[in-house]
Amino acid sequence: MNDKRDGKVEQVVDTLRAEITGLVLVPGQVLSRPALQERFGLSSTPLRDALIRLEGEGLVEIRPQSRTTVSLIDLEAAHRAHILRRALDMEVAQLVLSADAGPTLDAMAAVLERQAQLLGPDDRDAFDALDTEFHLLQYLCVGMEELWRMTQARSGHINRIRRMNLAARDNTSRILEDHRAIHAALVAGDPAGVAQAVRHHLTRSANTVGPLREVNPSFFR
Amino acid sequence: MNDKRDGKVEQVVDTLRAEITGLVLVPGQVLSRPALQERFGLSSTPLRDALIRLEGEGLVEIRPQSRTTVSLIDLEAAHRAHILRRALDMEVAQLVLSADAGPTLDAMAAVLERQAQLLGPDDRDAFDALDTEFHLLQYLCVGMEELWRMTQARSGHINRIRRMNLAARDNTSRILEDHRAIHAALVAGDPAGVAQAVRHHLTRSANTVGPLREVNPSFFR
DNA sequence: CGTGATCAACTGATGCATCAGTATGTCCAT
DNA sequence: ATGGACATACTGATGCATCAGTTGATCACG
Numbered sequence: 001m002n003d004k005r006d007g008k009v010e011q012v013v014d015t016l017r018a019e020i021t022g023l024v025l026v027p028g029q030v031l032s033r034p035a036l037q038e039r040f041g042l043s044s045t046p047l048r049d050a051l052i053r054l055e056g057e058g059l060v061e062i063r064p065q066s067r068t069t070v071s072l073i074d075l076e077a078a079h080r081a082h083i084l085r086r087a088l089d090m091e092v093a094q095l096v097l098s099a100d101a102g103p104t105l106d107a108m109a110a111v112l113e114r115q116a117q118l119l120g121p122d123d124r125d126a127f128d129a130l131d132t133e134f135h136l137l138q139y140l141c142v143g144m145e146e147l148w149r150m151t152q153a154r155s156g157h158i159n160r161i162r163r164m165n166l167a168a169r170d171n172t173s174r175i176l177e178d179h180r181a182i183h184a185a186l187v188a189g190d191p192a193g194v195a196q197a198v199r200h201h202l203t204r205s206a207n208t209v210g211p212l213r214e215v216n217p218s219f220f221r
Numbered sequence: 222m223n224d225k226r227d228g229k230v231e232q233v234v235d236t237l238r239a240e241i242t243g244l245v246l247v248p249g250q251v252l253s254r255p256a257l258q259e260r261f262g263l264s265s266t267p268l269r270d271a272l273i274r275l276e277g278e279g280l281v282e283i284r285p286q287s288r289t290t291v292s293l294i295d296l297e298a299a300h301r302a303h304i305l306r307r308a309l310d311m312e313v314a315q316l317v318l319s320a321d322a323g324p325t326l327d328a329m330a331a332v333l334e335r336q337a338q339l340l341g342p343d344d345r346d347a348f349d350a351l352d353t354e355f356h357l358l359q360y361l362c363v364g365m366e367e368l369w370r371m372t373q374a375r376s377g378h379i380n381r382i383r384r385m386n387l388a389a390r391d392n393t394s395r396i397l398e399d400h401r402a403i404h405a406a407l408v409a410g411d412p413a414g415v416a417q418a419v420r421h422h423l424t425r426s427a428n429t430v431g432p433l434r435e436v437n438p439s440f441f442r
Numbered sequence: 443c444g445t446g447a448t449c450a451a452c453t454g455a456t457g458c459a460t461c462a463g464t465a466t467g468t469c470c471a472t
Numbered sequence: 473a474t475g476g477a478c479a480t481a482c483t484g485a486t487g488c489a490t491c492a493g494t495t496g497a498t499c500a501c502g
Contacts, residue, residue, distance in 0.1 A: 002276065002283055002285065004285040004463090005285045005485070032453095033453080033454075042486090043486065044455095044486085045485070045487070046485085048455085052270075062226070062454075063453085063494080064226045064453090064454060064493070064494090065453060065454050065494055066454070066494045066495075067452085067454080067494085067495090068454080076364075080367055080368055083312055083316070083365065083368065084309065084368060084371075086312060087309045087311065087312035087313075088304075088305065088308050090308065090311070090312070091304055091307060091308035091311070092304075092308075146298075147301055147304065147305060225493090226454085226455070253483095254484075263456095264458080265456085265457070265458075265485095266455070266456050266457070267455085267456075283484075284483085285463070285464085285483090285484060285485070286461095286462060286463035286464055286482090286484050287463075287464045287483055287484070288465085288482085288483060289483085443502105444502090445502090446499105446500090446502105447498100447500080447501100448498085448499080449496105449497090449498085450496095450498105451496090452495075453492100453493085453494075454493085454494095455492075456489105456490080456491070456492090457488105457489090458487105458488095458489095458490100459486105459487090459489105460485100460486080460487080460488100461486070461487090463483085463485095464481105464483070465480100465483090466481085467478105467480085467481100468477100468478085468479085468480100469476105469479100470475105470477085470478100472473100472474085472475085
């Protein structure tokens with residue numbers, strides 16, 4: 001990504017990504033390039049760049065000479081993204097143990113407190129943002145922000161599943177419990193405990209799909 | 222990546238990537254778009270696509286309105302790629318343990334035998350290809366070829382360091398020894414042993430840079 | 443009615459001229 | 473000698489017309 005070339009393109013990508021993962025633009029929906037050009041005030045080449053970028057994230061499907069659509073949710077891709085996320089969370093947590101992590105552990109504790117005040121189904125967006133912050137802090141602590149951004153760039157399928165699950169069930173207290181276990185193991189400086197807690201959390205975080213697919217079969221590949 | 226659009230683009234990317242990682246195109250070298258267009262027989266837009274792709278892999282640096290150069294070797298990026306690789310190798314190895322891995326373990330054993338016949342400094346390209354195969358087999362076994370391709374797409378800096386190290390020292394017997402330990406732990410079905418062997422291998426594989434940088438300081442960021 | 447062929451409208455990809463920014467060389471002042 | 477200003481050549485980005493392929497509607501035939 002190249003800021004001088006891509007400033008406007010990135011804004012378009014961010015906006016469309018949010019609308020796709022927020023299910024404002026639904027799976028299978030056709031995207032009209034002329035309409036997008038007009039909406040975002042850019043011409044064909046930068047819009048093409050933006051759509052190719054989104055295609056790389058698995059969020060849109062460009063059919064040459066034909067049309068561009070919001071991609072259907074691909075469970076295999078979601079699974080791969082989940083494996084990647086788990087692998088990196090495990091590795092980063094071990095690196096945090098070897099790092100000067102005092103300030104990070106403090107910041108993570110503050111996140112836990114804020115999360116504790118948001119338990120329940122009502123403030124899920126805020127809780128979700130804190131969830132992200134809890135994990136991002138670890139990546140930042142060990143200088144791996146770019147790897148975090150990479151996992152996020154591949155999380156479109158997962159994020160859409162999460163979005164569809166939002167109203168279906170409340171798992172905030174379970175997430176908080178897992179986060180607390182991770183934090184405690186990091187504070188204790190226990191490599192095996194950290195590995196176990198992270199793996200446990202990321203394994204439990206695999207989102208259920210069956211019921212969602214029954215309600216919206218056309219959303220899935 | 223979109224085959225119908227990108228068939229020719231991918232060929233260009235593959236060729237240039239090989240030349241960059243093989244140090245035929247050296248760090249800092251200016252790439253002339255008109256010359257590349259003529260060489261590969263394509264016009265500005267697909268060549269632009271190819272160069273943007275290579276930029277995404279960290280292999281070229283596109284300076285808007287100015288010029289495009291082969292990227293300097295970035296040690297931080299190399300380190301991140303190495304962390305990613307280690308994390309995924311660890312995760313994939315654990316997945317292999319849970320999989321029906323008989324044929325894969327057999328194929329890996331065959332690779333070990335071929336590697337044993339290539340010890341020493343003379344057939345490093347062939348040894349390297351087998352090294353890749355040894356790891357790729359595990360990813361394929363658990364359906365994670367795409368994640369393997371992702372690690373490779375981020376290995377440009379590492380691969381160039383390896384290339385520069387090729388003539389400097391012979392580590393083939395050490396690599397083979399590590400591979401044998403990984404294979405043995407997989408055969409034994411020992412999760413902890415697998416984790417230890419993979420981590421050991423990937424930690425030992427971090428390539429030395431100091432002497433290379435002294436010989437070719439202009440190659441490094 | 444079902445199937446296949448044809449055609450026109452539509453879409454994304456490409457080619458290329460123009461635009462926007464960069465880099466270098468030259469000249470001048472200190 | 474050094475630094476700044478300026479002009480010019482060069483580069484990559486963009487805009488837009490054209491090209492290449494897709495899709496859906498219509499028609500003909502069995």
